[in-house]
Amino acid sequence: MRMSFHNQHIISVDQFTTEMIDSLFRLSQKMEPIVQNRKGPKPLNGYVLGNLFFEASTRSRMSFASAFYYLGGLVNSTVGMVFSSISKGETLADTIRVIQSYCDIIALRHPEIGSACEAASISRVPIINAGDGHGEHPTQALLDLYTIFLEKGTLDHLTITMVGDLRFGRTVHSLARLLCLQKGIRFKFVAPQVVQMPEDIVTEIKGKGFEVEISEDLNEAMKSSDIIYSTRIQRERFEHPKDYESIENLYILTKEKIQSLCKKDVSILHPLPRTNEIDTGVDEMSQAAYFRQAQNGLYVRMALFLLVLGRESDIQ
Numbered sequence: 001m002r003m004s005f006h007n008q009h010i011i012s013v014d015q016f017t018t019e020m021i022d023s024l025f026r027l028s029q030k031m032e033p034i035v036q037n038r039k040g041p042k043p044l045n046g047y048v049l050g051n052l053f054f055e056a057s058t059r060s061r062m063s064f065a066s067a068f069y070y071l072g073g074l075v076n077s078t079v080g081m082v083f084s085s086i087s088k089g090e091t092l093a094d095t096i097r098v099i100q101s102y103c104d105i106i107a108l109r110h111p112e113i114g115s116a117c118e119a120a121s122i123s124r125v126p127i128i129n130a131g132d133g134h135g136e137h138p139t140q141a142l143l144d145l146y147t148i149f150l151e152k153g154t155l156d157h158l159t160i161t162m163v164g165d166l167r168f169g170r171t172v173h174s175l176a177r178l179l180c181l182q183k184g185i186r187f188k189f190v191a192p193q194v195v196q197m198p199e200d201i202v203t204e205i206k207g208k209g210f211e212v213e214i215s216e217d218l219n220e221a222m223k224s225s226d227i228i229y230s231t232r233i234q235r236e237r238f239e240h241p242k243d244y245e246s247i248e249n250l251y252i253l254t255k256e257k258i259q260s261l262c263k264k265d266v267s268i269l270h271p272l273p274r275t276n277e278i279d280t281g282v283d284e285m286s287q288a289a290y291f292r293q294a295q296n297g298l299y300v301r302m303a304l305f306l307l308v309l310g311r312e313s314d315i316q
């Protein structure tokens with residue numbers, strides 16, 4: 001059966017095929033002119049997005065919302081547990097049963113792993129997983145992959161270093177698994193043991209025949225990398241501050257380090273927000289791709305909404 005995005009819940013990168021990703025990226029490339037020109041089709045006119053964010057977020061929430069607005073839709077948002085009925089003891093299932101009557105599609109961010117899957121089992125409108133605890137963040141992985149494609153002109157045979165909090169960072173979980181659709185990727189996971197990539201993900205990637213190097217040595221990994229994907233320590237997922245304080249300043253990328261160690265055409269990615277893991281001096285370097293990456297997120301989410309809601313043929 002031919003897989004497609006149409007009317008699907010977007011819960012995990014497992015759902016995607018190379019064919020689906022090709023069609024998403026082709027459509028994403030048509031989104032920039034719509035945003036820049038303010039003219040053109042408004043295929044989501046009359047549609048409402050329920051932006052249901054139960055965890056801190058600025059860019060993901062706003063990027064989902066702006067993606068919908070630029071296509072002519074409307075957004076109904078809630079932010080944080082305290083302002084939602086969950087603080088009154090309502091279950092997520094009941095929230096979804098109600099909210100699905102108020103919108104055509106729901107973007108859900110929730111602190112619990114598995115929450116998006118639970119919501120999808122109830123909802124009659126598509127659920128987009130915008131991050132479920134330290135589980136997955138599939139739309140971030142799609143925009144990361146799109147950025148890698150734009151930066152490198154290919155997705156195959158790249159050496160990709162992921163560094164930082166690989167244990168609790170959901171973006172790296174999704175991206176590492178999504179990259180397994182490509183050919184010849186060499187993975188380098190750089191982190192102290194306490195926040196290394198979960199064993200099940202490493203086993204899955206190796207099982208698919210990819211080369212995986214686990215290390216604590218960023219300098220060494222930098223030398224051969226085509227992509228360095230830096231992440232922040234996910235403080236909010238640690239029980240005690242002392243557990244993250246000791247690892248917070250281990251891997252800081254600076255302009256000098258990148259100049260002296262990396263290949264000239266390395267690309268530096270980060271899902272943002274950054275704390276101190278990328279020095280601001282790096283921002284002026286052409287290799288710094290993280291702000292372009294955030295902008296690409298808008299286009300990828302626009303394209304994803306069109307495909308899920310079946311409105312892609314409105315775009316020429």
Ligand code: NCD
Nearest residue numbers: 059060131171232271272273
């Ligand atoms: C990431 C997230 O929320 O998982 N941010 C994002 O979606 N842009 C990464 C993070 O919070 O560190």
